[in-house]
Each structure stands twice: as structure tokens, then as C-alpha cells.
Amino acid sequence: MPRIGLFGGTFDPIHNGHLHIARSFADELDLESVILLPAGDPYHKTTPRTAAHHRLAMAEIAAQADSRLAVSDCDIVRQSATYTHDTVQIFRQHFPAAELWLLIGMDSLLQLHTWHRWQNLVRQCRIATAPRPGSSLAQAPAQLQTWLAETLPQGRLHILQAAPLPISSSQIRQQLATGHTSPDIPPAVLGYIRQHQLYCHTGV
Template sequence: MPRIGLFGGTFDPIHNGHLHIARSFADELDLESVILLPAGDPYHKTTPRTAAHHRLAMAEIAAQADSRLAVSDCDIVRQGATYTHDTVQIFRQHFPAAELWLLIGMDSLLQLHTWHRWQNLVRQCRIAAAPRPGSNLAQAPAPLQSWLAEALPQGRLHILQAEPLPISSSQIRQQLATEHTSPHIPPEVLGYIQQHQLYCHIGT
């Protein structure tokens, strides 16, 4: 049974921290593939971000460095709100025999009970969470505690052992705006950014 990880994010821009975590998930969970899922353009227009086609292209460039990494535009091409539950359902249909892992951060895990149809979501896939500074399972709210008590011993929840790299997307965008370069971005991605003059006037 193939094991496939689904790793969503804004990826604005994708950087070495994202790639480190993606590879760590693949290593610890023995994943055949980690599918990077850049988020679509915000339909409510309140959160500015780099256009989806650029973020998708940067993710595709970055993924070429590791054969286990792939990229999907699943969350970009859908109209309106994109719920993780629906994304997982789409991949469940594409890979009915696969063991699907949803790859998220600890901060997101602690908010899982607020997600759209979260209880059905956790029946459709397994969850793996990467550490986040200031977030740990001891902070889990009551609605999650009974699920956590079952999911951990059943192997349906994995807490990543690898530590994240101390890299901030907002700091990288600031660096790109002022210095037009960053050591935290793969050279090929940096080349794309410079070619298309992205982040030239973005401070955050």
C-alpha cells in the first residue's frame, strides 16, 4: 500500500524550511510521495499574496530536487473556499488504495476541531504534525482530547521528531524586497523570483 503525504501551504515563496519539513515527513513516515499543494488566490480578497501561478511554478521548481516531492494545483483550480476535507476526498478518489497522510503544523493540529467536517476528515486520512514553537499537545482543547487519546496509540497521528528550521516566510519576503536575494531559497527558485521580479515591493 503506497503512503502519500499531502502538504498544503501558501508557499509564498517556497523555501528551505518547507522542503526540510517535507523531506522529514517523508523520512519518518516512509512516504512514497509528498504532494505539495499551494493554496489558491484568496477568494475573499482580504489576504494579499503572490499570484497562484507564480507560487505553483516555484513549488514545481523546488520539487525537482527530490524525487519524492510532487506538486498539485488541486487547491488553486477550485473555485471559492477550499476546505482540506474536500482536498483529501479528491485524493482519496485518485488513490483509493493509498495510506493518505495530511501533513500540518502543530498550531494547525490544535485548531483541527474548528475545521470543516474535521471528524470525517480524520477518518479519511492519518495526520502528521510538525513541531511549532510554543505549541504542544498539552494545549489540546477538550474537543480534540478524546480523538488524540485514540489516534496516537492507533498510529493515526504522528508528531514529527525533526525540528523545523528557524525560517520565516515574512522575513524572506522582507529580505527579497530589500536585498533581492535570500540564502533560505533554493537557487533555482531564486532565479525564477528574480526573472519575474517578484517580492520587489513587498515588505511583509
């Protein structure tokens, strides 16, 4: 049975912290592939500042560094608001026999009960969560406690052991806007940014 990971994000821009977590996700769960999903129009966040086709292209460039990484425009091509439940459903249809893993941050996990059709979502896939400073399972609200009590013994929830790198997309955008380079971006991605003059304005 193939094991496939799904890792969504704004990726504005994609950076070494994203790639570190994606590789750790693949390593710890022995995934055949991790599919990066640049956001289209996520209903729970503000609209990404950089055009979707640029964020998609940067993710594709970054993914070339690891054969386990792939990129999908699934969330970009949909014209309506994108819900994680719907994205997972699409991949479940494409890979009916696969063991699907969805990677989300610990802060997002603690809000999982507020997501669109979350109870059906967790039946369609397993959840991996990346640790975040100040967030832990001990903070889970009552709405999630029963699910956690059932899920942890079943092996359907995995907490990544790898510590996230302290890299911020907003700080990278600030650096680029002031004419500086950033060591936290893969060189090929930085080349794309320079070629297309992205992040040249002062806003973040």
C-alpha cells in the same frame, strides 16, 4: 499499499524550511511521495500576496530537487474557498487504496476541531504534525482530547521528530523587497523570482 503525504501551504515563497519538513515527513513515515499543495483561496487565511501561478511554478521548481516530491494545483484550480476536507476527499478518490497522511503544524492541529467537517477528515487520512515553538499536545482543547486518546494508540497521528528550521517567508519577502538575496531559498527558485521580479515591493 502506497503511502502518500499531502503538504499544503501558501508557499509565498517556498523555501528550505518547507523542503526540510517535506523530506522529514517522507523519511519518518516512509512515504512514496509527498504532494505539495500551494494554496488557492484558503478560507482561514488572508489572500496570498503572490499570484497562484507563480507560487505553483516556484513549488514545481523546488520539488525537482527530490524525486519523492510532487506538486498539485488541486487547491488552486478550485474557484470556491478551499477546505482541507475537500482536498483530502479528492486524493482519496484518486488513490482509494493508499494510506494518506496529511501534514499540518502543531498550532493547526490544536485548532483542528474548528475545521470544516474535521471529524470526517480524520477518518479519510492520518495526521502528521510538525512541532511549533510554544505548541504541544498538552494544550489540546477538550474537543480534541477524546480523538487524541483514540488516535495516538492506533498510530494515526505522528509527531515529526525533525526540528523545523527557523525560516520565515515574511522575512524572506522583506529581504527580497530591499534588494537582498536569501540563502534560505533554493537557487533555482531565486532565479525564478528574479526573472519575474517578484517581491519587489516593500509590503510583506
